[in-house]
Amino acid sequence: MQTLLGLLALLACATLAAAASGAVDIPWTALPRLLFGDAATPDEMLWHSVLWQVRLPRVLFAIVCGGGLALAGVAMQALFRNPLAEPGLIGISAGGSLGAVAAIVLGFQQFTVLAPAAFVGALGATLLAYRLGRMQQGMASLLLAGVAINAICWALIGLFTYLADDTQLRSLTFWNLGSLAGASWPLLAFLGPWTLLMSVLLLRHWRAMNALLLGEREAQHLGFALRPLRRRMVILTALLVGPLVAATGTIGFIGLVVPHLVRLTLGADHRWLLPNALVAGALALTLADWLARIVVIPSELPIGIVTALVGGPFFLWLLTRGGAR
Template structure:
């Protein structure tokens, strides 16, 4: 864990200094310690008003997505599970696309619409899935909800004009460019609170790994536990997706790697996943800002370029092990 903290610090320093506009280490240090002069006004504005809130947003969103992925993988007892499995991400995407096409796409309209879409999709998946015992029904309901949301997004994309189509395309790719201190003032306490609540569920998650019958024998009421975990994950992830768009594979790759390295004890895995997710997304955003500088890649493209091959490797590895 201490090594991850050191790595996190290194990634943050690298993120502060990287970008299309170069800020030297000495200038960054003077600005952060309050020693900037009038000649450093541009550096100060870029660092304090643009780059730093974006970095902090990446840390918050990465930590939340990875924690949600660790919880979902334990709930489904499947290392390939992630928050999008039950429609959280696709529901948020549908809400945001609807706001862009029907409401003009203002940020203060888009975020509540995306959040409402994620909660509605999760609620529908839960209502449909609870008719079947275990998590199989929820999984099938999530697949159906994702398909419905994808169809509706396609319909909105068809009727959108050129400017709306550009906005919704960039939103669905995921970006931290909307990061500012006002957004973080709402998002950071929300993520910290629900992250703390989910981390306290480590005993229940460890019990779920043993199997549903064993968890019941240990005193956990599975129906209530499953419902509580699902909606806490939705409440955690919904605002994150609403603020940044769809950023894939962080919730899938990070918890899986850490489980391979640290084991499946959620007492440590959940906290490690938050640190790992923060590191991964901050690093991905740094790469997104410098790979094609002065142009900028959406961070969701970077996470997909790394995460998709890893996902394929997991499938091949699982197939060989089963064979």
């Protein structure tokens, strides 16, 4: 509980820092007045507009996406009994990217078309992997089906990339690098409650995830029906991550490194691992987005580059220390 409270305090501080920093800096002393009062001067009117129309939606969007990706990572690692598992393992990210790339190359670059196409691709790839994985007992078949579907999706993405023109190639590049620039209050009004609902449904499976750590036979002896359990967890993970991938593009390492780091700190009891990973994921993506916005002001780095540059070396460090076991 103390760790969770500490993470929440850090997240609150990171939220305020991210909301105040960027191409237009907002003084910390002005934040309470801008958040809870009215702007009185021309500068405060500018800060108020930047804060409420740009910064707050983006920071809250980072919290929603980071928490959802990390929670899905915990679920996948429990399902496969492998700390190196992550949501993209069963085709969610590749399917979402394929849907978005197909929409872009076919001439539909509006977000209202791009996001549904990515969501359909993510959900379709996941369901196909699950149906193929059911043909044999155990999780190995699902894993192999996910590997095959990932390979097919990336091959099709390569084909669409080959057929794209210069303008479409630029859009494809930015999609595959990930971004939170599309954050808005209407988007949050949909994704916030949806992510919360899927997260609560996953959190309710913490006892099953603990049982899976003991092995499939032991989980069955404890009274868990494995096939329905796997189906629920796979579908819930797809429903959680699919809309996030549709809205942000590909953001790597949050669903892999954050759960792994929290597990090293707190242990493998999912009663505490799940909520702490959710908050830690929100904190990690908030900090990554903040860094992406302030490093090359007035431009910004794609957030996928930041998460890869930070998460990749960090995970290699864990591997060299024998932590990823």
